[in-house]
Structures are given as structure tokens and as C-alpha cells.
Amino acid sequence: MNTKDKKVLIIDDDGKNIFALTAVLKAYRYSCVSAYSAADGLNLLAVIPDIGIVLMDMMMPEMDGYTAIPKIRQNKNFGQIPVIAVTAQAMPGDKERCLDAGADDYISKPVDVDKLLAILKAHLK
Numbered sequence: 001m002n003t004k005d006k007k008v009l010i011i012d013d014d015g016k017n018i019f020a021l022t023a024v025l026k027a028y029r030y031s032c033v034s035a036y037s038a039a040d041g042l043n044l045l046a047v048i049p050d051i052g053i054v055l056m057d058m059m060m061p062e063m064d065g066y067t068a069i070p071k072i073r074q075n076k077n078f079g080q081i082p083v084i085a086v087t088a089q090a091m092p093g094d095k096e097r098c099l100d101a102g103a104d105d106y107i108s109k110p111v112d113v114d115k116l117l118a119i120l121k122a123h124l125k
Helices: 015-027 038-047 065-074 094-100 113-123
Strands: 007-011 031-035 051-057 083-087 105-108
Touching (some): 007 015, 031 038, 038 065, 051 065, 105 113
Parallel strands (some): 007 051, 083 105
């Protein structure tokens, strides 16, 4: 199975971010699904079996990425899926905080497309 056969789940409360990420990834032949909240993203993980990676906005209302990632990790059905923290927080210590929450990798906004593609390639197996 080609790594691009796996779907990218984008979880972000901002529709503009979802639109931009989806447009870029579709240009590189990635299939995307999206959720506007962490709770909806967790529900999608439970019902869509071919999600290969999650791009998780870390700052969302109700449930942020710091809360959602441990919930993903605790699930025996999809806890092994790579989660990439996508955040506007790029201060010293922010990357470590994301990784401590259980993220496999980190990318700051605005997203560097080449870096994002390299991260996807590294984590999609």
C-alpha cells in the first residue's frame, strides 16, 4: 500500500487553516479528512480505519491538542497513529510541551510546506 493511500486527518478549529492545509496536501496527492474540534477528530479516528496521520492544532476551545493527544494515545484501536502538533506557538519550550503531550513531531504556523511534506514522509509508513 502506498503511504499516500492513508488519509491525513486535520483537526483545527479554523476553517482557513483546514482549507489551506487540505489544498496543499491534495496538490501532493494526499487524501484529507478534517474536523473542526478535537472531539470530532476523535470520533473520526474511531470510524475511519485508513487514517495514517493526524495534524493536530494545539490551541482549540473546549478540548485543546494537549488534552486530545493523550486521549488518542490511550485508545488501543488508533493510539499508534502518528500525531503532528501544528501550532502558532513557536516560543522556546513549546515544541517540548507538544512532544511531552504525546505528539510525534511539531510544526509551527505558518506551515512551511517543504517541512510538512518531510514530516509526512517520515511518519507515514
